[in-house]
Amino acid sequence: MTALEKVGSPPTRLEGTELHDWDYLVQEDRAHRLIYTDPAIFEAEMTRIFGGTWTYLAHESEIPKPNDFITRRMGLRPLIIVRDAEGQLRALYNRCTHRGTTLCRWDKGNTKSFQCPYHGWNFLNSGKLRGVPWPEGYAGDMHDPKYNLAQVPRVESYRGFIFGTLSMDALPLPGHLGPIAEIIDQWLDRNPGGKVVVCEANRFRYKGNWKLAYDNSCDGYHVAYSHRSLLETENRFAGENAKGMAYYRDSPDAQPMYMRYTGHGNHFKDKRPNLEQRPGGLWALESAHPGMEHYEAEFIKRYGHRAFALLDLAGSEPVNINIFPNLSLLGNHIQVFEPVSVDETNAIWYGTMIVDEDGSLGDDAVTDINALRMRTQEGFPNFGEVDDIANFEQIQRGLMAVEDEWIYMNRGFGIPGRVKTLEDGTITAPATDEAFMREHFKEWKRLMKARANFAIRREP
């Protein structure tokens, strides 16, 4: 048994009076600039959205062993994500219960306990207070659970992706993910053993609101223009065999790719139908990367007809899977959005590598596939993401024009037959439609309006 502490509706500085008329700020085809620029709305989002719904925290491969930890944030709350001595995943508040000091200042490590650097209070990685210096100076019982670390009451992992929520009303994680879980499965199952391991990252900060990144995550409309320099560079020697995302250049809506909204703010853009489904189909789409000709020749020599299926493991999976509010699986990346302030955000592109747990691939193949896979993953952040974040910053700047209030997300809206609701309730539309954005803003609005049933937890 663990003690649950009800924290009621999220405290914001305007508690008791609604901040805004949410239905006015987010309409079916447009959104008000204030949702990107108002610090009070940002503050409310940091409880009602981040923690108010299942929020991505970390990947299990970052804390594989008992007593491993990694420091992260959920919204602005500093957390220590641990796999405790018993192997249980926990999201501890990185905040000493005594005076509020962060306990752990390291990015990651392995420890059974955390000692506060200020007065020396010592906590087990279960969150339980182990001891304090000179306890005889306290009148009360230091075993009172109020001294144990706060922790996120619900922490669940879906196939390695660790999420947490403070909401006692949220569905269990598999139900919350719903139909998009199958797309996550496909994304994982193309890798040996259905597994990936996180291996460092391309880390960006931009001066713009976090939602600008989530609004971009399924956007098929921006590619041909925002990424024009990337498309031109990737195709400078390509001739007839267009590389990368070149299929966006001409009539992208005539392509078989599509976007789909699956509920709870989650959506995916599936470009796989544009590809030839054959071993080497993915690899053939890859633009130039360091070492690709050498490794391709080497693989053909070493593995014969198996070579191209192996090379596909270094190729970028053409799907974007976006889990509201802060996770996007795209290519081989695990991208995470971290709000810093109303107009500052980190966008972190964690790389992934493959592992060969059953030994069926062999060390050489794994080393070489990963060496190639690192280089393919560095391509987009270097030549694509930099231009997107430059545009996000310029949106934030543009939105400082106070009187010009609205941004439009109405591409595909109101055209009969263009956006379809399928039997399972998911919504599908052509790749350049903004239907995904209209839908995730409905979820945003639902969460911002909700009288939330939030809790934190402490060990008894």
Add this chain to the structure above:
Amino acid sequence: MTTQAPLDPSRSSYYISDALYRDLIASFSEWQHDALAVTDVFVRDEFRQLLEREARLLDQLRYDEWLAMYAPECVYWVPSTPNGGDPRREIAIMFDDRRRLEDRIYRMRTGFAWSQAPASRTVRLITNVEVFSTADADKRMLRSNFLISEFWGDETRQLTGWAGHRVARGEGGWKIAAKQVNLIECDQSIRNPSIIL
């Protein structure tokens, strides 16, 4: 019978191999030993000039002349961890062969690289230049500290760290075979990392 096309590293990448990675990791490990430091001021000045020229060409966006300072089969490496790490199993901030360096330059010249439109203005300070000999008389390792002031958008920011250059003596004199750029904030989120360091 077809004839083998010449392996132009601007067009195809055959030299980035497991052997190259292993050699690169070895040559950027355990090289800064006092016993290997070159004390001859004329030699040190020759390499200081090379590094100063590289900084000037990058500040002036003279990329073709800059790239001509590099060996045909070169590596430009900006690790995402403070220890350099193993680029075969760690994402780097940048890990470029010659062709990708040329991609980087090509992209900036398309006119559609929004992260560099308008281009950053930079001033680079290069200091603390040290030269280390290696087992190969035709290869040296250079260590230098850098401070890049970059004006972009609406502010001037500083990017700082130290660089390791592996230089090799060829027909045209000393060329840069590999450059490792160690940003002090390499494992943190960086705003608009789109210039060549």
